[in-house]
Structure formats: structure tokens, C-alpha cells
Amino acid sequence: MFRAISTVRAQLRPFPQTLTLSPIPSPFALPLDSPHSVPPIPSISILSSPFTSTPPRRRQGDDDSSSSHWSPKVFVVQPRLRPATALQAKLDEALNLANSLEEQRDVSYGTEFFKKELPGHVVVQNPAARSTHADTYFGKGTLKTVKCHLNAVESEHAWGKPVLDRVGLIIEIFHAHAQTKEGKLQAELAALMYKRTRLVRLRVSGGRSTFGGEAEVVSARGRGSGGRGFISGAGETELQLQRRRILERRKQLLSEIEDVRRTRALQRAARKRHGGSRGQDMATVAVVGYTNAGKSTLVSTLSGSHLYSDDRLFATVDPKLRSVVLPSGRKVLLSDTVGFISELPVQLVEAFHATLEEVVEADLLVHVVDSSAPNLDEQWDTVLQVLEQIGVSEEKLQNMIEVRNKIDLEKEEMGADDCGEENEASSDSGAEDNDTAPEQLHDENNCNVSLSSSQDLEEAMDDEQCDCSDGWVSPGDGGGASKDQQKKSSKDWKMMRKDSISQYKSVAHVKTSAVTGVGLQELLELIDKKLEPQKVLERDVFDRKWRPPRGEDTGIAVEQ
Ligand SMILES: Nc1nc2c(ncn2[C@@H]2O[C@H](COP(=O)(O)OP(=O)(O)OP(=O)(O)O)[C@@H](O)[C@H]2O)c(=O)[nH]1
Ligand SMILES: [Mg+2]
Missing domain, CATH: 3.40.50.300 (P-loop containing nucleotide triphosphate hydrolases)
Known part of the structure; x- marks a missing residue:
């Protein structure tokens, strides 16, 4: 039996090509035995995007040499969902997340939101699609398909680019947008906790500390207590050392955050004491x-x-x-x-x-x-x-x-708001679903979109059933x-x-x-x-x- 991979292409404004690829049915998708479930067959979806498909406008002085080759800035990986409206909502959110990451702002952004440069390649992965392959995020089959897409749209070999999954990306955004010491501390704590579950030893480019965007994973631990062992080349002592350092930093951060909390509690109490204009709290x-x-x-x-x-x-x-x-x-x-x-x-x-x-x-x-x-x-x-x-x-x-x-x-036709939500949730008609026929195994880039071997299937199953005993449990997630x-x-x-x-x-x-x-x-x-x-x-x-x-x-x- 084939395990499905669907690809969904969408486009960022003004950046042209954003691919969304689903390696496995997500645990957040409805269960397989549900009438709404994702069929375990390969399929491809091309969704039309509300975003423009015109190339980004070049600024004066930009090197024009690459203008003939127009490469995507963001590559989004999103597990498939039904109905199509739910998928589109998720896709839009993922693109919006990718768009939300940028350099730390001062007070307000000088330019329009969509005119901002995006970071280099980013892969946003639904955290539910966790993989035992902590260095690549996906199993071999899926990785091959992703690479194929990237290579099809870009001449250079991809994947040597910064990779972020959804959680990592959100943490980056938090860190970039936090303006107070407290916000920064909290973002760093979140990054540490996340790093501890996923990355063990990082080679940071340019000596800049990062939460994953520029980090190249050189080793990773197996998931969960039983774990699947280390990727070869990693020394256990080194990993333990790394873990200890993370824990020490975490302790320090927690103590600093505790101080902040104490201050906030005092401020709150003072606020209450001084009360409103008429003497009440x-x-x-x-x-x-x-x-x-x-x-x-x-x-x-x-x-x-x-x-x-x-x-x-x-x-x-x-x-x-x-x-x-x-x-x-x-x-x-x-x-x-x-x-x-x-x-x-x-x-x-x-x-x-x-x-x-x-x-x-x-x-x-x-x-x-x-x-x-x-x-x-x-x-x-x-x-x-x-x-x-x-x-x-x-x-x-x-x-x-x-x-x-x-x-x-x-919209005017949605006037009867009180029942709109339920209608939305149950509008799972096949007519809306853009999944194409199962036998369509290649997309327009001639990329294989199926998992073609039983090994790949196992990898996909691994992805789906990974041991999540590290506590990264998300709503609706079956964990380990x-x-x-x-x-x-x-x-x-x-x-x-x-x-x-x-x-x-x-x-x-x-x-x-x-x-x-x-x-x-x-x-x-x-x-x-x-x-x-x-x-x-x-x-x-x-x-x-x-x-x-x-x-x-x-x-x-x-x-x-
Ligand atoms: N049309 C319309 N746009 C709105 C309304 N309220 C907010 N917006 C827009 O929605 C966008 C998000 O608004 P924010 O106030 O930043 O939303 P938020 O909930 O504070 O978002 P976060 O801080 O990111 O959690 C902005 O572009 C707003 O201009 C509204 O009532 N109508
Ligand atoms: Mg806000």
C-alpha cells in the first residue's frame, strides 16, 4: 500500500514560489477510519493562491544577473488536511508565519508588510509530523521528494539552506518581536526547551547564536527514553555535556524569569491597591x-x-x-x-x-x-x-x-453567524477537495510524490508514530x-x-x-x-x- 504524499503549491507575495508538501497524513488530520480521513494513496494537489505570481520587484542597484532565474524564498511543508478550506487556512497561516519572521524591529516597520525581504529558504513543518530523523526532519523518501522540488525550482543544490520547523520558526518570531528583557528571556527559554528535544549539538555559522535557523545539525539523539540511538559520529559524552549546558542555562533563565515574575506580582498588587478613581480596586x-x-x-x-x-x-x-x-x-x-x-x-x-x-x-x-x-x-x-x-x-x-x-x-451571506461555525466544520464534501487522482505520481516538476518502497513507508510510519515521550505533546496528538x-x-x-x-x-x-x-x-x-x-x-x-x-x-x- 502506498502512503500518500500530496504537494500543494502556493505563492507568497511578492515572492513567487512556495511549495507545500505533505510527507504523511498528519495526526492533526482526522483519523484514518473517519469519513473525513485522508486516503492512504498518493495524490497531488495544486491549490490556487490568493497571492500574486509576479516576480519580486528588483530594487535599484540589485544584482540583475539572477533575474532570469527566479528562485523561491520559502518552502513550506504542510501535512494534508480536509476539507480543502482547512488546508488552505493552514497553508495561509504557515505562509504568514514565514512572512512574520524578520529582523528585530525597532518600533514599527518602515515598509509595507509584503514588501519585506524574507529570510532564505525556510521549511515550515507541522510539529505533528515529527520525525526520528532529527537532522533532516523527514525520512529518506520524503526528503528525496522535497529535494526534487527544490532542485526543480532552483539551480543550486538546496537543503544546505536554513531549515526551520514550525515550532522553531515561531520561537524565532517570538525572539525577533520581543522588545522587553522579559520577552527575550522567555523566548530563549522556549528555544532551549525546544532545542533540547530536537537538537543536541549545533554548529553555528558565523559564531552567531541561533535558535535553529542557521544551525546545522551535526548530531541528534534518538527520540524518547528508549531512543533509537545516536546518528553515528556523535559521542555520548559530548551529547551529555551539551544537555547539561542546556539545563544549566535553563536553570539560570528560570531564575531570571522568576525575578521578573516577582516584580510583576508586586506591580500588580500596587495597581490593585491604588485602585480606580472611585476608590475600588x-x-x-x-x-x-x-x-x-x-x-x-x-x-x-x-x-x-x-x-x-x-x-x-x-x-x-x-x-x-x-x-x-x-x-x-x-x-x-x-x-x-x-x-x-x-x-x-x-x-x-x-x-x-x-x-x-x-x-x-x-x-x-x-x-x-x-x-x-x-x-x-x-x-x-x-x-x-x-x-x-x-x-x-x-x-x-x-x-x-x-x-x-x-x-x-x-460576507453578507454569512449573516446568520450563530450557525456558521458548525457548517464550516462539516463542509467536507468531496467536491471541494482538490486532491487529484491517486495514480498521479509525479507533479509538474516530475518529482515523485509517492513513497515508492516499503522502507519509505516504514519511515513515514515512523514519522507518524514517533516516540514523543520527550513531552512535546500538542493538542490532538497521540504522542508516543x-x-x-x-x-x-x-x-x-x-x-x-x-x-x-x-x-x-x-x-x-x-x-x-x-x-x-x-x-x-x-x-x-x-x-x-x-x-x-x-x-x-x-x-x-x-x-x-x-x-x-x-x-x-x-x-x-x-x-x-
Ligand atoms: N478589517 C478589519 N481588520 C482588523 C480588525 N481588527 C484588526 N484588524 C487588522 O488585523 C490585523 C491584526 O491585528 P492586530 O491587532 O495586530 O491583531 P492581534 O490579535 O493583536 O495579533 P497578534 O499580536 O499577532 O497576536 C491588523 O492588520 C489589523 O489592522 C477589524 O475589526 N477589521
Ligand atoms: Mg497584538
């Missing part, structure tokens, strides 16, 4: 949500302040507080927090615990949802899981306000369990997911557009109500309407 409202949902824009608009917002993922890494006066006259602090993303290992979340303390300690949570996101349900669920993981109480989750933001982007266990846990996961969704479906919600200002007054009133349900509000203050901070009633100036 100053309540904190944490604004949480999936990355890019519009949290910073919303906080900026509500508070009339300027917080950095951008189409990049993880534009915000360091939490920011802004004060807002509610319709009752009560002053509260809105806490803009780091966004969440799906399929992140638990440890990564924990590494950012200090940041997320704001969330746990907050008096009220406002969950901002991008109502225009095609995978809204998944995003919604991811946020809830992370909130649960970081220890937010059930009571607080029940009391949470849900903000369906970006309603200005919602057997295939049956994986299927079962996948089912359990889906059940839990359903329960979790229906459990919190009743949370109060309001529709907003952080850009046009629609729904913001309603939101403030709801916050007021949630914070002080029993208090009778002074009528004159209550009647005061929220006004756009700068300018007229129509259209709010939003920073870019």
Missing part, C-alpha cells in the same frame, strides 16, 4: 485570542492609545496595559496579550507563563475572535485549550466575554502511543473538543469591528456588567456613549 481585563484576531487594534481603539498592530503573526509578544473608562465611569486596565496559535507544544506555552500570568490574574477575560477566519472553530478551540493549560479557572472561562471581531470583513491509541486519543480529543466548545458556547458575545468602531460601546457596557453585576450604575455616567478616540463617529483612525 482597579480591575484588569485581559484581552486574549488567536494571533492576528485584532486584540491590539481593539485595545488601541478602546483606549485611544497606540499599540503596535500588524498582519504579521505574533505582532505582540510583550503584554501591554492600557486604561479605559467604562460607561459606569469605572476605570479598568485592558491587558493586550500575546496571541495563541494551534498545535503548539505545551512546553512552549509554559515558557511564556510569565507573560500569561496577566491572563490568569485578570478579573475578566475578553476573547477576541477573528470572525472572518476560515478556521474560526479551530482557532476558538485552540484559545480555550491554552487558557485551560495555563490554569485559567473554569469560573473565569464561563464568565469570559467573546468578541467576534472584524465583522466588517464578514500506538496507532490504536492514537486513533482512540484522537477520538477522545474530538469528543473533548465538542464538549469544550458546547460548554463555553453560552459565553456572552458581542460583534465588533476594531477598525470601524462597531460594537465597541456594547462591549464596554458588557465589561461593566460582568465586573459589577450587582452594582447600580449612575445613570448619567452609564448613558455616556463610547466615542472614537480621534476624529468623527464614522471610521476610526487605526495605527498601521
Whole structure:
């Protein structure tokens, strides 16, 4: 039986060629026995991309010699998913992640998002598709196919390029976007924890310390306690030494982060003590949500302040507080927090615990949802899981306000929003699926897209069933369990997911557009109500309407 590899080609703007290749059905895909499952047959999908296919504009003074050869900047590997809309959403997110990585910014970016140069080749791998092949990320068969694609689009031999998987890439983005000492410490801790599970000895180019992007793996340990041993050439003592160094650094970082936490706790206590204008405790409202949902824009608009917002993922890494006066006259602090993303290992979340303390300690949570996101349900669920993981109480989750933001982007036909999510999730009609026929074994680059030998199949199975006992368990991931266990846990996961969704479906919600200002007054009133349900509000203050901070009633100036 063949194991499927599908390739999906998409394009970045303005960079032309981004390939997405699926080495194996992902554990995040639906289980094989599900009616929605990925068939275990080779297939190729070419998805049309919303991005332009025109070559990047050359700047003055650029060397023109290579203009005839137009090479891709990013190579994205993404496990196949159904329905096609879910795949497209994942693909867009992966491309957006790749686009979000760049040099550390100062205050704001000088150029438009899509005009920024991208880093060299990056392979973004879904962390679920973990491999025992820590140096290459994939088994031989998949690697051959990836190389074939790279060589087909670029004259030089590829793979000697920086390679990042999804988690590594996210950590890089966090590190690049973090502006405070705390943010940097947390990013480094996340990088260390990640490195410990994947890389053991790194040869860093140019002497620059890196979290994986420029690192060449020269040895790697086998996964899990039983492990499959070392790749030949690695000395065990050296590996142990490497591990010890990582642990020592981790200890140091944890102690520094602990100091930061202590300071934050003191600041929080002081904030509470000094209270609001009328003597009460100053309540904190944490604004949480999936990355890019519009949290910073919303906080900026509500508070009339300027917080950095951008189409990049993880534009915000360091939490920011802004004060807002509610319709009752009560002053509260809105806490803009780091966004969440799906399929992140638990440890990564924990590494950012200090940041997320704001969330746990907050008096009220406002969950901002991008109502225009095609995978809204998944995003919604991811946020809830992370909130649960970081220890937010059930009571607080029940009391949470849900903000369906970006309603200005919602299509008119989606007016009946309350049932839209379920419809989306079940729209798994074959008509939508772009997978091509099983017998199509080569793509237009004449690259083999099947795993042609039983050895390759075993490798793929290894990829799928790798021992994950190092604790890098992601939501919905069967970890190091057997295939049956994986299927079962996948089912359990889906059940839990359903329960979790229906459990919190009743949370109060309001529709907003952080850009046009629609729904913001309603939101403030709801916050007021949630914070002080029993208090009778002074009528004159209550009647005061929220006004756009700068300018007229129509259209709010939003920073870019
Ligand atoms: N059309 C529309 N765009 C919005 C709205 N709210 C935010 N945006 C845009 O969405 C993008 C992301 O907004 P941010 O405020 O940075 O999102 P975030 O949730 O803070 O993102 P991270 O900090 O990366 O987690 C920006 O380009 C905003 O201009 C909205 O209501 N409508
Ligand atoms: Mg933000």
C-alpha cells in the first residue's frame, strides 16, 4: 500500500514560489477510519493562491544577473488536511508565519508588510509530523521528494539552506518581536526547551547564536527514553555535556524569569491597591485570542492609545496595559496579550507563563475572535485549550466575554453567524477537495510524490508514530502511543473538543469591528456588567456613549 504524499503549491507575495508538501497524513488530520480521513494513496494537489505570481520587484542597484532565474524564498511543508478550506487556512497561516519572521524591529516597520525581504529558504513543518530523523526532519523518501522540488525550482543544490520547523520558526518570531528583557528571556527559554528535544549539538555559522535557523545539525539523539540511538559520529559524552549546558542555562533563565515574575506580582498588587478613581480596586481585563484576531487594534481603539498592530503573526509578544473608562465611569486596565496559535507544544506555552500570568490574574477575560477566519472553530478551540493549560479557572472561562471581531470583513451571506461555525466544520464534501487522482505520481516538476518502497513507508510510519515521550505533546496528538491509541486519543480529543466548545458556547458575545468602531460601546457596557453585576450604575455616567478616540463617529483612525 502506498502512503500518500500530496504537494500543494502556493505563492507568497511578492515572492513567487512556495511549495507545500505533505510527507504523511498528519495526526492533526482526522483519523484514518473517519469519513473525513485522508486516503492512504498518493495524490497531488495544486491549490490556487490568493497571492500574486509576479516576480519580486528588483530594487535599484540589485544584482540583475539572477533575474532570469527566479528562485523561491520559502518552502513550506504542510501535512494534508480536509476539507480543502482547512488546508488552505493552514497553508495561509504557515505562509504568514514565514512572512512574520524578520529582523528585530525597532518600533514599527518602515515598509509595507509584503514588501519585506524574507529570510532564505525556510521549511515550515507541522510539529505533528515529527520525525526520528532529527537532522533532516523527514525520512529518506520524503526528503528525496522535497529535494526534487527544490532542485526543480532552483539551480543550486538546496537543503544546505536554513531549515526551520514550525515550532522553531515561531520561537524565532517570538525572539525577533520581543522588545522587553522579559520577552527575550522567555523566548530563549522556549528555544532551549525546544532545542533540547530536537537538537543536541549545533554548529553555528558565523559564531552567531541561533535558535535553529542557521544551525546545522551535526548530531541528534534518538527520540524518547528508549531512543533509537545516536546518528553515528556523535559521542555520548559530548551529547551529555551539551544537555547539561542546556539545563544549566535553563536553570539560570528560570531564575531570571522568576525575578521578573516577582516584580510583576508586586506591580500588580500596587495597581490593585491604588485602585480606580472611585476608590475600588482597579480591575484588569485581559484581552486574549488567536494571533492576528485584532486584540491590539481593539485595545488601541478602546483606549485611544497606540499599540503596535500588524498582519504579521505574533505582532505582540510583550503584554501591554492600557486604561479605559467604562460607561459606569469605572476605570479598568485592558491587558493586550500575546496571541495563541494551534498545535503548539505545551512546553512552549509554559515558557511564556510569565507573560500569561496577566491572563490568569485578570478579573475578566475578553476573547477576541477573528470572525472572518476560515478556521474560526479551530482557532476558538485552540484559545480555550491554552487558557485551560495555563490554569485559567473554569469560573473565569464561563464568565469570559467573546468578541467576534472584524465583522466588517464578514460576507453578507454569512449573516446568520450563530450557525456558521458548525457548517464550516462539516463542509467536507468531496467536491471541494482538490486532491487529484491517486495514480498521479509525479507533479509538474516530475518529482515523485509517492513513497515508492516499503522502507519509505516504514519511515513515514515512523514519522507518524514517533516516540514523543520527550513531552512535546500538542493538542490532538497521540504522542508516543500506538496507532490504536492514537486513533482512540484522537477520538477522545474530538469528543473533548465538542464538549469544550458546547460548554463555553453560552459565553456572552458581542460583534465588533476594531477598525470601524462597531460594537465597541456594547462591549464596554458588557465589561461593566460582568465586573459589577450587582452594582447600580449612575445613570448619567452609564448613558455616556463610547466615542472614537480621534476624529468623527464614522471610521476610526487605526495605527498601521
Ligand atoms: N478589517 C478589519 N481588520 C482588523 C480588525 N481588527 C484588526 N484588524 C487588522 O488585523 C490585523 C491584526 O491585528 P492586530 O491587532 O495586530 O491583531 P492581534 O490579535 O493583536 O495579533 P497578534 O499580536 O499577532 O497576536 C491588523 O492588520 C489589523 O489592522 C477589524 O475589526 N477589521
Ligand atoms: Mg497584538
